[in-house]
Amino acid sequence: MPSGSVRRSIATMANSLSLKHGLSLWCPQPASLNRIPQPSSIAFSSSPRTYVVASSTFANQNREFVIVGGGNSAGYAARTFVEHGMANGRLCIVSKEAFAPYERPALTKGYLFPLDKKPARLPGFHTCVGSGGERQTPEWYKEKGIEMLYEDPVTGLDIEKQTLTTSSGKLLKYGSLIIATGCTAVRFPDKIGGNLPGVHYIRDVADTDSLISSLEKAQKVVIVGGGYIGMEVAAAASGWKLDTTVIFPENHLMQRLFTPSLAQRYEDLYQQNEVKFLKGARIKNLEAGSDGRVAAINLEDGFTIEADVVIVGIGAKPTVSPFEAVGLNSNVGGIQVDGQFRTKVPGIFAIGDVAAFPLKIYDRIARFEHVDHARRSAQHCVRALQSAQTSLYDYLPYFYSRVFEYEGSRRKVWWQFYGDNVGETIEIGNFNPKIATFWLDSGKLKGVLLESGSPEEFELLPKLARNRPLVDKQKLQSASSVEEALEIARSSMQVETAA
Template identity: 70%
Template sequence: MSSVRRRMANLANSVCLKHSVSLWFPHQSPAAHRSSSIGFRTFHRSYVVSSSSFSNENREFVIVGGGNAAGYAARTFVEHGMADGRLAIVSKEAHAPYERPALTKGYLFPLDKKPARLPGFHTCVGSGGERQTPDWYKENGIEMFYEDLVSNIDIEKQTLTTNSGKLLKYGSLIVATGCTASRLPEKIGGNLPGVHYIRDVADADALISSLIVFPENYLLQRLFTPSLARRYEEFYQQNGVKFLKGASIKNLEAGVDGRVTYVKLDDGSTIEADTVIIGIGAKPAVSPFERVGLESSVGGIQVDGLFRTRVPGIFAVGDVAAFPLKMYNRIARVEHVDHARRSAQHCVKALLSAQTDIWRDH
């Protein structure tokens, strides 16, 4: 082992021994969907890097994910002086972490309205923080693995395997994988060319929508009152958007060129379309972390008030985390950018200090 790697391994051991890691044993099944007093057992854990076969030089902390939560977690590590030479991030994205809400907002503005483009909305500009470009990660000694997915986790050996064949070692792991877009079934045309799902920059490129089809009686029924929904509908209609209320899609059909051409509705009517954007919700991206512990009621990876999973040294934050919401005495999973930011920050502080307060509300 080189002197640099030996020093890194020794440093990793000293930090892991300094900070305790807790294993959570809930008093009742997660399916009960109610939180209660939680008992903890504390384990002190260390590991030794004895081989150069790992793809990541920075083996103490690893974040899996490339969205808001990953970017804000990285910033918190930097703020506490624990990133340089210690942190690695694995992301399926081709870009450094960015403020994902921009994809369905400023990114789709017409050119004369100055649409959002990278590097303009890298984290953490959404909260008034520093713009963390790829150079920012290099300057802070953070190792980045772009365009790669984690395909397997070995909890006992504390290793991750990626689709590209990389073997990564971790001391503490933060799962910040977020959600994946819910898709229409392939048998009704959900994967036809011209059908889009907006979850990343590639999805959002060159898209514009002129017709919205939804089964409810008014827009965003889950979020808006009827009067507020009407105000939004009027605004959109003034800008050329049409609404089909109470309508459901039966299937999508392709033309002679193989691209989507028609949208068939349940009432038998047909809409011509050369581009279809599907927005039917999202699912927590838990694979391949199912063994860490899933929450059966709201989905996602179950964590405690410090975002610790049942497995020592593994944490989950953001959209994928199902945490105890004390205000309503239940387990919750929140798909909101503010929760992604704040849960990531709170998790890193909890990881680095046993004195961090319990998370009580987003």
């Protein structure tokens, strides 16, 4: 990501490029990192609701607590309810998926490993194994007395009557409602071939199963998007030994986080794994072959790329319907909440990707599409709900990626970023074996990214980003290694603490 005064994001706001045919091709950004003024017109109420207590069999169709959504946030919220003795016979989860909540990042990582490389499969990555917790299989929910409604998304909400309507016609009365609907993938329009057979989007297990079925028969794969999805899926496709091309409209990978020089390091690594890149690409349409399946991508400059599988990773949008009435944020999208994840409607909360919340450390409203925030927001919300705690959510922006982790890979890659990517950047290291990028704003360290660090080094990153020490720029630039640079930053933090 460029340095200077630019305030960017990785996971939510779309900074789209307008194309001749009305199509925007863009990649995810972290909603954390845009300077967005906090609206002053939103009022949050803690006034009581009419609570209902359900029996353990839910015979009366009343639920004291209802979570809408079956993703990471729902799974971690359920665990927190259980930890506080609030689940048995009192909690219902309504999901559009056929599976119990699972760790969604696996879908573009281990789930896509080549079939001979021990790919991840359910029930292996149900929540909450991603944070070292107990694996919450469907049996776990039954044992804990949690009602699960699968493949039955919510279609209506009546705030006054405190009821939800599902697609199957169920009418659920709730006492407290937690909206954890996450996001849906941004899709290409039908008119340019966005739904042709062989065109794939990744948001759930069904999507990824369909993609794997296509990859088994594929020869030429084109991935649209140079962000998280593009990088992770391209690494997986490389493992399948397929002809793989990544196209995107920006000048380099991960434009909203990586500096040009850092991106070049990763692009070189991908090219060593026989992944090709086409930058500055603007899509005109996707073309079908004689069998009706996608066969090519036509670009605005007249260039055509053959493809029998196209994977689109151009961002996501929050799933807010049918919850518009609880208050939406027009700047970062999603449902507006306060520091305890309360919406403007008493008794209704929103967590995870869909929540637009006050980012306390940087004094702005943000929305994050990231598993770490999904976990933490769920835990904070339920704790606030059960204990009337008054502490506000104090989140430190965090993003990571892992690629090329399958057996036989030339090099496994894992980077982590903490903080705010503002100011000028200083890059230390040569990517062999590691590299670090530091963001300094008015001399203060605001953000840091580390590739291939040790566990101890990764543990240092959030401390640096939260403390924001004043760092000697020239001293940092002269560091001969990543280890030395991190020690300079650590020492700066210790000096400020002592002062």
